[in-house]
Amino acid sequence: MNPIAILVLVLILLRLAARLVLALLDRRHVRERSGALPPSLASLADPETFGKSVEYTLAKNGFGMVQETFSQALLLALLFSGLLPALASVLGAGPLGQAGFFVAALLLLELADLPLDWWRTFRLEERFGFNRNTPGLWAADAAKGMLVQAALTWPVVLLVLELASWLGRSWWLWGFAAVGAFQVALTLVYPRWIMPWFNTFKPLEEGGLKERLLKLAGRCAFPVNDLKVMDGSRRSRHSNAFFTGFGRFRRIVLFDTLLAQLDEAEVEAVLAHEIGHSKKGHTLKFTLLSLAFTLGGFALAGWLGRLPAFAAAFGLGRAGMGATLLLLVLCGPAVLFWISPLLSGLSRAYEYQADAFASLEAGVEGGPRFLISSLKKLQKENLGNLFPHPATVLFTYSHPPLVQRVARLESYEEP
16 A cells, blocks of 8 residues: 555544544543532532433433544545545546536535434434424435535635646645635625525514623624524524624524523623623634634645645546645544644633633623523533543533533632
8 A cells, every 4th residue: 555545544543543532531431420410510410410411421422433433434435445536537637527526525425424414313312302303304404505515615626726727836825815715705605695594593582682682792892783593493402602704794693592591691691702702802813723724734735736646645646636635625634633632722711711701891790690500501401511531621622611611600700
């Protein structure tokens, strides 16, 4: 086997092994603490909810190991079975064919993953009372999702390939500029014109909650004129809130499940936390970080594109720059996994900062009290894991574990 192919194989298997070890550590950690809830944590969950959360965590853990093993086996089959060269030869070597090859390979992975996604939705989530989806709606979502992915990806890849053929060695800088501009534009386009294809968004009804949230935005100098409620309950009992865009394009979205689970003061505290991310520059910083990774990826593509041995290691020596870009997308996670502790740690630090903003700077009634109560309610409603293993937190948790987060929030309370 080609040394490059061996290196890629080793990296993929190392990532799989690490993910499975993390899952096993988390599984043992939860089981060892699955007895009676310690009195010190009695305020975070009642015994019945704690028992259900342990069961749900273990079920998700087991399914996650199956899904991870399947997805990596599928990736290895795609890379080493000869399917990619066959697909490339069918679609042709020109820019149109290369762009089609890129999109088709990604859609093959999406299609292969659908049975597991179905099982997760209609077996795992259904078992614990979270699923509200229907087979018809699930199938429509899957079809529309792949259509949107193809419609967005194909023209961008085609543009990058044309730039590569026009501009010589400097193509990757212009390719980065094009894709970076597309990423920024998508933050505006996606919530306003694409998400409504999947969900219904209605203005938040006039009343006390809307007045409260608009006053909060005013106090925080966070201009917003678009408060929407999304029909998350149509598919799941899980809840969320987020904002998208910037400036006059900013939109705040609240799941209807969130409004059903929390009272007005708690919704205000949750929104203050989300505003904190913006006021502290977290959204901008993550956007810039994403662009930096994109720039690094294009620089690497520019270098590997001049090394015929890279694509040839997978039988794609004649497939052009489209093959190089696809291989980077497919193999990149095996490398990026090892820096995930840095990215996850940064995200958790930002969550603490947003909590502090909501508790100390946003002028929310009760300081951190209502954010604490909202987190406890959401823990109960979503059956969150109270005892994740520290290694799992290190690699995969974008938010601090509830126990640590509540302890930090309680330190902000006045004596």
